[in-house]
Amino acid sequence: MSGSTVFDSLLFRDMFGTPEMRAVFSDETYVETVVRVEVALAQAQARAGVIPQAAADAIATLCDPAQLDHEQLRHDTAHVGYPILPIVTQLAAQCGDSGGYLHWGATTQDIMDTATVLQCAQGLGMIAAGLDRLRDELRQLASTHINTVTAGRTHLQHALPVTFGYRVAVWLSALDRHAERLADVRRRDLMVQFGGAVGTLASLGPGPEALRIRAELAVELGLRDPDITWHVARDGLTEIVWLLAAIGASVGKIGMDVALMCSTEFGELAEPYVTGRGASSTMPQKRNPISSELMVAAAKLLRDKSSAMLDAAMQDFERATGPWHIEWAVIPEAFLLLSSSLAQATHTVAHLDVDTARMRENLGLSGGQILAEAVMMALVPDLGRQRAHHIVYEACARAAESGTDLVDELLRTPDVVVSLGEDRIRQLSDPSVYLGHAQAMTQSVIHRRASN
Structure with missing residues (x-):
């Protein structure tokens, strides 16, 4: 060993x-x-x-x-x-x-800097290829689930319906922009010394x-x-590591979302099953989201690499008295971390187990309150926004307290029934009718090809 x-x-x-x-x-x-x-x-x-x-x-x-x-x-x-x-x-x-x-x-630094830049050039080429592979898998996943309705969550609570494809497309959109940044960095920062x-x-x-x-x-x-x-102007290498950290953060966000959706209470996703993967030494039932955990860990470690490079960028006069040495440790580790994160993410996304039935089931956990905004906005033309908000808010509070469904409370609220009618109230309880432009925006991301 x-x-x-x-x-x-x-x-x-x-x-x-x-x-x-x-x-x-x-x-x-x-x-x-x-x-x-x-x-x-x-x-x-x-x-x-x-x-x-x-x-x-x-x-x-x-x-x-x-x-x-x-x-x-x-x-x-x-x-x-x-x-x-x-x-x-x-x-x-x-x-x-x-x-x-x-x-x-x-001088020594001429050769060392140029050698480091050549390594960065090769490393960035590999990062670009890994990023493209992950983007391709995300594009396919978003396309497959463009109409899969799921709960949109804010502050970890049900907010409004979205589609799973929309959530994936949001992940993808960040990586598309990173691909553009990566092309710029490779053009701008790979300089001879x-x-x-x-x-x-x-x-x-x-x-x-x-x-x-x-x-x-x-x-x-x-x-x-x-x-x-550029012996003491280290903005180029600093930007390279910053970009690695920024990409890592976006991949870490994917890992965070997937890990949460893999939790027992959500049960909407599972990482690819391989015998023994994510197993516990004491709990035979466990199937831990190991790849997602590594993506999150890499993001957190990469943040520190970027921070260290910012410290190293403050170099004195025409040759530094120590900050340069920080780069020797930080740059290789940053490339290693992101290479792993991209590989883990690509494997996970390519073989992700998506439980669409559980997603649909989870939509009902809040007793229809996930459509509260839809009802409120439908009432606004008759009642005005403030009164509509107050009426629906009170109905939600009664439903939560009594454990009843929001639709039942709305049907017992005269102002709502008079304004909308029973059929319209029931129609608004369908999550698929209140997706806004989720599918159109998802389609736009799917068909976009970032230049790289």
Whole structure:
């Protein structure tokens, strides 16, 4: 057994991350990405005429991350405080005389930031794909239940009828907007970093070559070329983690709703059944909503990741004295958490057990009072809003106190009978006649395709 946190624990890691996302942020991938950046930098500098092309070619040919001594890297990184110098030292030895041109004019943070951005680029691609899969499943679920009437709840109490498809479409609408935000973030925030000691590229002289190198490096790595060094302007990475947290919150809302609807008293949903899933060690009947619980937990943890990034964004002068290090822990964990949350949500939504009969049955729990607003609004033309509200309010209070149905109380209220008539009162007791534009709005979301 190994691992001391939920992110590397053999027991918990697949509940708080996915194998695919762990691979993106693994030590092996990070070192390979650093090597990729160093090689790309050498190629860009050769094209700009700053280092010999032969040296750049040798660096590209001879730098081999598989041949690095990882135990030595671990030891040296703990000693130096950063991994780049230990990596460059070993790479330079691999390259012989050409190794003298490695890391030319760069500073440690240039390489680390660019490597982190490349990892974020790959991670965001996976998040976008996972988000699309979840949106597709939600779109299908909303379509299937566009006419499934269920209780709309406010403050955990019956409010008005809605459809289950409408509730799902509300979930989906938030994720559609997140898909648009994700596209914007990938365009705006995935920037190359190359500035040298304090960001001015002074080490490469006053000529145009320095800025050309940065532009060439951006092209080489498929990243945006920024106008100015962002060593201490961390808004890009802060926005990335904020978006991960915001998506996690929206997925967590789905988990919260599903978990509540899975409760015995509601009984309207159940997570997909797999033998042993959500089982209790003492209560054989239990079928706990484990996926929903993990979605909620991820949302709460992601909030703290975003908060930590905001703290880390306040960096002093031209190089930070500690906030930068916060990102090293926060960014991988944020990606892991959301990758897991999306996977759990997609599995749950794709195979969700929806009990439409129980939904219909639950509509009657309040003795027809879920249609109180419908009756009140029908009375308004004759009685005015305030009087209509008072009459229906009193009828609801009598029904609740006596345990009778609201329709019965209304039929015993002369002003209501005179205004509406018995047939109209009974018609208004049908939840399906008071759905407003729920189906039209649901249809609009179903047919919408967010750009991404």
